Amino acid sequence: MSKNFGVVNIVGVLFLAALLIGFTTYVYKERNEIEQLKLSYAIDYSTDAGAMAMLKTGSLDMDYTMNKAFTVNPQLALDTFLDVFCFNYDLQPTAQNKAIIKDYIPVAAVATFDGYYLASQQLVKNGGGNYPETAAKDVDWDLTFGMKIPYTHNYLGTSYALNMGLEYTLALTGNNLTKQMGLPPTAAGTMSQTDARVKINDIISNDMANSISRTNNNNPNWKNNFYIPSQLTTFSGVNPIEGPSFLVLVQGVTLSTSRPISGFSIAGTKIDTARMVAGYVRNGANYYCYVDKIPGSVTVNNLYSTVKEAALAGYYADLEFMKK
16 A cells, blocks of 8 residues: 555655646746847837938938938938947946947848948957967957948949939949940840849848858857858848848847847838929819829918818818828
8 A cells, every 4th residue: 555655645745746847947947038039129219210210300301303312421320329228227327238239230220222331350450469470468349330331233244223213323444434214134135123122132131141151250258159140131121121121140048047148130221212292273273182182273371291281271181182
């Protein structure tokens, strides 16, 4: 009887042990999934804030004759990203905390109208000899933007610079630089707009991947061994970059977990040509209509950016012409 009771006790203990191990494993995985989701939201919010910050500079130098053309400050996008990312993890955006966050970022990019800026880990302090000929000592690395890089396409000895407007290119043949309307030629004929967007995406994604490889090779003592995520090899196929964008890769984050977690995000801005609305008087009544549809016999009193602004100003939709 006692032997049977002992077997029952052993089975019970094993069952409780298995239950405890299973529950611990479940809690661990659940926590990691929550932290991964938290990181994903933190990166998305931060990149969105960085993209919006680029549009709130004092002067965008916008050219309304060229679609999607304006000047941006890539450093402003990165600084805003770091500030918002710190807030997401209850950290003050001090220089020390932002330096910690930058250690988790192997590469970032700001895609503009006619080129892109790439930020990578660069050696900014070296107490040793000439690096990389001699080993670096007492070094500091920082996430630093380089010069703007054009979206280039080479064909038959001519280098073409693409842009997101897809209306013209700059062609460099030898020392002769010319502006050519339309997209450049390829072996299959004139490049289509879809192919041009794929080309721009491929250039950015390939350079980001190469930058990660250079970071790993140039700094063997780097505490993080960054890897090239699958997003960089697949995101160009769906053309996520069709306007000025901010891209950030974050890897090896251990701010709230013992196991490093990673994430990747793209935030973009879309610029469209405004369709102005005209307010005028016709047959004694105040009407509004899109500028490209107004009747030629009326005199325009005011122009508005939206139909809501025109309506608030006391004008009514001119249905006779708005439907045309």
